[in-house]
Amino acid sequence: MTESGKPILYSYFRSSCSWRVRIALALKSIDYETIPVNLIKDGGQQFSEEFQALNPMKQVPALKIDGITICQSLAIIEYLEETRPTPRLLPRDPKKRASVRMISNLIAGGIQPLQNLSVLKEVGQEKQLAWAQKTISSGFNALEQILQSTAGKYCVGDEVSMADLCLVPQVANAERFKVDLTLYPTISHINKSLLALEAFQVSHPSRQPDTPPELRA
């Protein structure tokens, strides 16, 4: 935390995992400071000794809050939910909470890690677009089907949940990798509804302190 007691978010404007946490902070009206970690510049600032001491996984986001540092976006969001429960990002009903966590983990464990920067580097420039498209499409095929039984206005029912915080940044990644989203009408529809909400707008990659001028909204 800063001397003023504000939490500090280590974030990169285009990181989908950072965006998830930014949405949670916005929804819960938690005032925070951003320290940008540029994943490209200087060979990747996440590899600096200073940052590695903070997060040995060399990934954003990391959140300094209440005297501790938490890494892994879902762990951060669950902590915020337990310590700042209003508005809730997990439903009261355990079965609905299970749906929220299932969708969140499907995206955070089943899609995003396979199309993140470090994996695409390994895959090589030639194959990386096809690789990312295949990964995202395969996950979205499953998600579109699951949403048929869980979704209302949003991923699970009519309240914004942690699952929605995962969905919107993943759809943005899908757009960057030119995935045909017309194949996923439910995902697209929910994404559109969520992007109309203020918390999803202020946290958007196009409006961060480290967003390059040419990408600013």
Next chain:
Amino acid sequence: MTESGKPILYSYFRSSCSWRVRIALALKSIDYETIPVNLIKDGGQQFSEEFQALNPMKQVPALKIDGITICQSLAIIEYLEETRPTPRLLPRDPKKRASVRMISNLIAGGIQPLQNLSVLKEVGQEKQLAWAQKTISSGFNALEQILQSTAGKYCVGDEVSMADLCLVPQVANAERFKVDLTLYPTISHINKSLLALEAFQVSHPSRQPDTPPELRA
């Protein structure tokens, strides 16, 4: 659930994600039935129409319980924790819970997905051993460092938690891929302590209904 009301676990003996859930079920003394899903045989039974209807992600584990089907191992474990809280797999203190979830997600999102069967197929036979070793080593380097500040007898303090349910199966994968575990003394030590517990033994890949005779303990 079966007619007798028992939960049904769709599992593959060697799947590290299935093992996580088997440990949770054993620790919480939840009686269940196993339906094996062979990820290799018949081109992969997870691709059958029947199984896809159950889990569109075409992955094990899936758990039928209380009239619902839950996929994604961490979502299943969190549901079991909320509905069958004894013994607890998450500490009471929110900061310690954050550590448990951080380590669980580091493994479940940051290591395992990058060395699972479907990714290794994409990577190709020649490169897959090096790929898996690099992924696991990179994750274990981070984890070894994190454990310096969280571990007691187990990953977080002296009580078995969800983090431990993720650790042991991941170490087994590391052994299969011949990762040099002497580089990770804390991980190795905790793993050894956990493997001495009955819940980790009865759930072990060498003791499942679908374990091939030549691999049985």
